[in-house]
Amino acid sequence: MKAVSRAIRAFGHFWWDFLVGDTPELALATGVLVGLAFLLNGQRIVGAILLPLVATAFLFVSTYRGRRRAPRS
Amino acid sequence: MHTSSTLILVLAVFAASLVEMVEALTIVVAAGVSRGWRPALEGAAAALVVLGVLVVAVGVPLIRYIPLDALRVVVGALLLVLGLSWLRKAILRASGHKDPHDEDRIFAATVAELSSEDEAAAALTAAARTETRKHDGVGFAVAFKGVFLEGTEVVLIVVSLGAAQHRLGLAALAAAAAAVLVAVVGLVVARQLSEVPENTIKTVVGVMLTSFGLFWVGEGAGVHWPGDDLAIPVLVGFFVLVFFVLTAFMRTQLPAPATEKAVQ
Numbered sequence: 001m002k003a004v005s006r007a008i009r010a011f012g013h014f015w016w017d018f019l020v021g022d023t024p025e026l027a028l029a030t031g032v033l034v035g036l037a038f039l040l041n042g043q044r045i046v047g048a049i050l051l052p053l054v055a056t057a058f059l060f061v062s063t064y065r066g067r068r069r070a071p072r073s
Numbered sequence: 074m075h076t077s078s079t080l081i082l083v084l085a086v087f088a089a090s091l092v093e094m095v096e097a098l099t100i101v102v103a104a105g106v107s108r109g110w111r112p113a114l115e116g117a118a119a120a121l122v123v124l125g126v127l128v129v130a131v132g133v134p135l136i137r138y139i140p141l142d143a144l145r146v147v148v149g150a151l152l153l154v155l156g157l158s159w160l161r162k163a164i165l166r167a168s169g170h171k172d173p174h175d176e177d178r179i180f181a182a183t184v185a186e187l188s189s190e191d192e193a194a195a196a197l198t199a200a201a202r203t204e205t206r207k208h209d210g211v212g213f214a215v216a217f218k219g220v221f222l223e224g225t226e227v228v229l230i231v232v233s234l235g236a237a238q239h240r241l242g243l244a245a246l247a248a249a250a251a252a253v254l255v256a257v258v259g260l261v262v263a264r265q266l267s268e269v270p271e272n273t274i275k276t277v278v279g280v281m282l283t284s285f286g287l288f289w290v291g292e293g294a295g296v297h298w299p300g301d302d303l304a305i306p307v308l309v310g311f312f313v314l315v316f317f318v319l320t321a322f323m324r325t326q327l328p329a330p331a332t333e334k335a336v337q
Contacts, residue, residue, distance in 0.1 A: 018229075019154055023161065030153045033287065034146060037294035047296035051287055052308060055157065056315050062161050063319055068170040070328030 025065065029058030078302040081309065082234050083247045085281035089230045090251035092274045093223040096179075098259040100219030103183035108212030116216030121252065124224040125245075132232040132241045141239075142293045148233040149289030155230065156282030163276035164316060168323035173272050187215065224252075230282065237289050276316060284308035 020027045033055060040047040097117070105113035135144060165171035227248050235244030288305050291298060298304035 021158070023158055026154060026157045026161065029157060030150050033153060034150050034290055034294065037146075037290045037296055040291075041295035042297065044297045044299060047291055048299055048304065051291055051296070052311050055153070055283065055287055059157055059161060059164075059315065060319060062157070063164050063323060064326070066161060066165050066170065067323060067326050068328060 023062055023066075025058060025062045029055065029062070032058070078238065078305045079240065079243070081281060081285070081305055082238055082240060082244060085278060085285065086227075086231055086234055086244045086247040087251045088274050088281070089278045090227045090248035091255060092271055092278060093227050094220075094252045094255040095271060097220040097223040098255050099180050100183055100223075101216045102259060103180050104187060104212045104215040104219070107184050107187035108215070112210070112212035113216040116213040116218075117220045117256075119213075120217045120220035120224060123221060124228050125249075127225075127228050128231055128235075128241070128245050131228070132236055132245075135232065135236040136239060136241060142295075145237050145289040145293030147293075148237040149286045149291075149293060151229065151233050152282045152286030153290060154286075155226070156279050156284070156286050159275055159279030160283055160312065160316065161279075163272065163279050164319045164323060166272050167276070167316075167320045169327055170323055183215070187211065234285060237285075280309055280312045280316060283312050 033051060036054060037047070037051060040050065101113050101117045104116070139147075162171065166173050231244045231248045232241070235241035238244075284305055288298065288308060300307070
C-alpha cells in the first residue's frame, strides 16, 4: 500500500515538475492559448495572427523573469 | 498530410532524441569508465527497452480510442509546454543569462561521484572486485536512470507528435535512429560527445515543438490555419525570428560585470 502511494506521489511530482516546474507562467500560457484557440473557433486570419503573438508575449515575460540579475550590494 | 509537416515531424523527433541521447550517453560513458562497461551497457539497453514499451503502451491506445480533435488539443498543449520551456532556456543560454549545457562538467562530476563509491569497494580482494564489476548494481542503475530519465521526454515527444499526425511508427523510427547514431558514435569514440552543438539543436527543437504545439492546439480547437499544414513551416520561421529578437533583447539586459561596477 505504501509503495503504491509512493508511486502515485512520484508520478504526480513528475507531472507537476514537467508541466509547471519553476516556470508556472508557461503552464498558464498554455492554458490561455488553449482557451483562446477555442474562443477563436472558426476564425482564420485572426487566429493565425493572435495565437503566435500571445505565445510570444508569454515567452518574453518568462524569459525576462529568468534573467541574470546583478547581485545586491 | 503534407510532406513539409512530415519532414518537420521527423526532424523534430530526431533532433530531440539526439540531444537527450547525447546527455544520456555522457552518463552511460561515465558509468562505464568508472564502474565497468557491462553493467553500464546493460542498464542503457534495459532503459531503451522500457522506453520502447512505453511508446507502444501509451501511443497506440491514444491513436485508437481518443477522437482526433481532442487528441490534438491535449498533444498540442503538451508540446507547447515543452517547446516554450526549451525555447526559453535556449534564449537564456544564447544571451548569456544561463550557462550553456556542459557535457564535460557533467561527465567529470558523475565519474567523481561513482569513483568515490568505487573506493569503498577497493578494500575487497581482486577476485571479489571482478565479481562486483560483473554484477555492479550501481553502474547498471546509474546508466538505466540516465537513459530512462533523458528518454522520457523523447517518449512524450514521439507519442505526442506521432499520435497527433497518426505517424507513431515514423516518429518512433526517427527517435530510434537518433539513439542508434549517438550510441554508435559514442561507442566508436568511447567518450561523451561534448562537441555536439547541443544548445543549437535544443533551440531548433524548441522552435519546432512550439510551432507544432500551437498548430495542433489551434487545429483541434477549430481555428482554420491559412494554408492548412503549410502554416507549420511559417510558424517555424516566425519562432526562429522570435528567438533571435528575444536573444538580442536579453543580451542588453545582462548585468554589468563586477569589475566595471567596482571602477564606477
